[in-house]
Amino acid sequence: MKKLLFIACLTIMVIASYAQKQTALGSFNISVVMPEASDELDASHLAKLETKIIRIVEASGVAASGEYSSFVIYPKFDVYQTDLVEGGLQNITVTRCHLSLFIKQVENNLVFSSITKNLNGSGNNKFNALNNAISTLEVNDPSLQKFVETAKSKIIAYYNAHCTSIFASAENMAKKKNFERALILTSIIPEGTSCYNTAQIKTIAYYRSYQKVKCLEEIKAAERVREECRGWSTTEVNDLKCKSHTRSLDQSTSNYMTAKVAALEQSHGWCITSASTSYITMTHLNDLELYFQPSAFATGGKTPN
Structure with missing residues (x-):
């Protein structure tokens, strides 16, 4: 049983290592994090806004997704004025909103760029007025592209300046057998930094060490179960x-x-x-x-x- 578990663990490590070679570690991407639905913005509004934000990020040459990344972009949407305009065939609801966007790093809580845009919308009710306001957000707005590019430049500059200390911290974690933390420290270094290639090598090494530790834990757990369930000689x-x-x-x-x-x-x-x-x-x-x-x-x- 121990032999079989060891073989299974080795197989997992080989497959994982191969998968990591196929997908670049630390490639520059930003996760889109959306707030919970509220009285102002329901799920359909948030879905529409999320699509807009993803397109804004991608228009600047950066990958965007809803999956986890060390770097995130998140909005704050504020409806500061709602008016009802009477007259004509039907009344019109007009909304005035502030949309603020932030790009930050989750681990260190560092904000690298922010921007606020004024959005106005109208419709036969408040729901449609908010939909219209979100629709007015221009994906190719130069100020929004500059917002993303500024964040990317600052992020790369930050890691170029801190690569040595990050590697030292990761090595210290590895010496303490905390390979999971070491793995996080090196894997979040994005593509385009001066230490990106070194970070890839270290990340793969820490990952393999982490997998070995997990495999040994699984083997010991299996042996305990086998001992508890075996018969008596x-x-x-x-x-x-x-x-x-x-x-x-x-x-x-x-x-x-x-x-x-x-x-x-x-x-x-x-x-x-x-x-x-x-x-x-x-x-x-x-x-x-x-x-x-x-x-x-x-x-x-x-x-x-």
């Missing part, structure tokens, strides 16, 4: 026979097998007096003796039972 049975007649049960004893047998004897009165590979002799309260062959209780196609 003849030697163990002979060694434990009638223990409850010579000493009281100690629930805190370190010998799990002894405690288990003694508990059974104390609860049911049965005591094992002798055992071999083919038979077991038991007594009940030192009065009744039972001799039997365990094989008589076997089940299956090749057994008499």
Whole structure:
């Protein structure tokens, strides 16, 4: 079983290493993080706004997704004025809004760029007016592209200035066997920095060490389960026979097998007096003796039972 688990762990590491070689580590991408739906913006408004933000980021040559990244872009949407204009065939609702966008790094909580845009919308109700306001956000707005490009430049400059200290911190974590933290520190260094290639090499090395630790933990856990579920050997049975007649049960004893047998004897009165590979002799309260062959209780196609 141990051999099989070890082989499985090695297989996982090989597959993971191959997958990492196929996908660039630390490639520059920004995750879009949206707020929860509210009375102002419902789920459909947020979905429309998210699509707009993704297109803004991608228009600046940066990958955007809803998946986790060290760098995130998130909005703050404020409806500061709502007016009802009466007249004509129907009343018109007009909304005036502020949309603020921020790009920050999650781990260090550093904001690299921000911008605020005024959006106005109108419709036959407030829902449609907000939809219209979001629609007015121009994906190719030069100020929005500059906002993203400024963040990217600042992020690259930040890592160029801190690569040495980041690698030192990662190595310190690795020496403490905290490979998960070391992995995070090096994997978030984005493409375009001077230390990107070195970060890739270190990330793969920390990942392999992390996988080895996890595999050993899984093997130890499997061995504990196997030990708890295995049967008792003849030697163990002979060694434990009638223990409850010579000493009281100690629930805190370190010998799990002894405690288990003694508990059974104390609860049911049965005591094992002798055992071999083919038979077991038991007594009940030192009065009744039972001799039997365990094989008589076997089940299956090749057994008499």
